Amino acid sequence: MKKSGRREAILDCVIDILATRGLAGVTHRAVDDAAGLPRGSSTYYFPKKAALLLAASDHLAAMLEKDCDDLQIGFAEAVATGGMDEAVAYVARELVSYADASRPLFLARMELTLASTRQDDLAGVGERLTAAARRPIAFFFGLIADRRQEFPIETCAGLIDGIGLMHAVGQGPRLTTDQVTAVFRSIL
Amino acid sequence: MKKSGRREAILDCVIDILATRGLAGVTHRAVDDAAGLPRGSSTYYFPKKAALLLAASDHLAAMLEKDCDDLQIGFAEAVATGGMDEAVAYVARELVSYADASRPLFLARMELTLASTRQDDLAGVGERLTAAARRPIAFFFGLIADRRQEFPIETCAGLIDGIGLMHAVGQGPRLTTDQVTAVFRSIL
DNA sequence: CCCCACCCTCTACAAATGTAGAGTTTTTCA
DNA sequence: TGAAAAACTCTACATTTGTAGAGGGTGGGG
Numbered sequence A, B: 001m002k003k004s005g006r007r008e009a010i011l012d013c014v015i016d017i018l019a020t021r022g023l024a025g026v027t028h029r030a031v032d033d034a035a036g037l038p039r040g041s042s043t044y045y046f047p048k049k050a051a052l053l054l055a056a057s058d059h060l061a062a063m064l065e066k067d068c069d070d071l072q073i074g075f076a077e078a079v080a081t082g083g084m085d086e087a088v089a090y091v092a093r094e095l096v097s098y099a100d101a102s103r104p105l106f107l108a109r110m111e112l113t114l115a116s117t118r119q120d121d122l123a124g125v126g127e128r129l130t131a132a133a134r135r136p137i138a139f140f141f142g143l144i145a146d147r148r149q150e151f152p153i154e155t156c157a158g159l160i161d162g163i164g165l166m167h168a169v170g171q172g173p174r175l176t177t178d179q180v181t182a183v184f185r186s187i188l
Numbered sequence C: 001c002c003c004c005a006c007c008c009t010c011t012a013c014a015a016a017t018g019t020a021g022a023g024t025t026t027t028t029c030a
Numbered sequence D: 001t002g003a004a005a006a007a008c009t010c011t012a013c014a015t016t017t018g019t020a021g022a023g024g025g026t027g028g029g030g
Helices: A003-021 A027-033 A041-045 A049-101 A103-115 A125-147 A151-168 A177-187 B003-021 B030-035 B041-045 B049-100 B103-116 B125-147 B153-169 B177-187
Strands: none
Touching: A003 A027, A003 A041, A003 A049, A003 A103, A027 A049, A027 A125, A041 A103, A041 A151, A049 A103, A049 A125, A049 A151, A049 A177, A049 B030, A049 B125, A049 B153, A049 B177, A103 A151, A103 A177, A125 A151, A125 B125, A151 B153, A151 B177, A177 B153, B003 B049, B003 B103, B030 B041, B049 B103, B103 B125, B103 B177, B125 B153
């Protein structure tokens, strides 16, 4: 492994552990082991635990933002080739498959967001992650500007996070693409 | 304090700590202190930590179910006195104010649900809590039976949990009663 | 009064954690 | 090349946790 990539590798492992073992599972030792690095490595790069979690939050936010940008680009292309109807279906499709594929990311986000509501060290983490996750919603929001009064961005964000929540932690049936599309259409 | 109430008092404290300090904050010692009981009390009633959390989950689920039943009764009354339109507004109103008032309950639910996705000791906790929280939605769902195909219970549950999530952990603007009502009306 | 069963409280301890700081290797650059 | 600096690894330790098990108190039946 490139030495220069260690910092990133450590943060990837933190996010992975957050998803699989929860906040309590994130210890310097566990992170070192997961990354296959010598004990003390994560302590070296992030001497305090809060620093480790803070950096992991930024890392996660960056990932979310990148995914959001991709969605946005895909949406623009779908509009160009298939019109708005198809574009809405595209977003719904992506959202559902993404909610499954990005389950670890969602779980990590939940862990960090919950932690930030009570740990002063992590102030701002919740806002940062929420903002990252809302980026595509804000874009999507432009589409329904004429109904802004009734369905502001908060409503859409709530719905979408609820879907993510269901897919990430729920053991019950998941929403299908058609169902999500139906919701979007009824709002648009 | 009545000695016979100690078990319940302990579980109340567990839920409180889950909300204020998170899962990691729930230690036998911290629970004893919060309950004002001698060290070892929570250990006596719940010798293993998993037993403590499991019992707390049941306790929380019972609370949620009770609140849900109250909402259901209120809804029925609202239908009787003001018709369906007013009843929908009633539910939206209750939901928003409840989401604020029950913030600790929601946070505790999140903590336990997240924990149950990875800790075998807590298997079933997620389902139990999800089921409890969905009870009123299932009832509400009866109202839109004719559009069941498009808006199944999962969709409504996702939306409502998303709203709860926003109110519980979000630092941004909250949804207003009018906004929630608008969503309900557009679906109904 | 005594004793026993039960309910509760206290003490002890191994394991794990955050963190400090010493020791070691690698890189840099004159 | 050689030494100073930076980058990294290792060791140690106080603290906290879950849990076991000993100890104490209390009420009721004989």
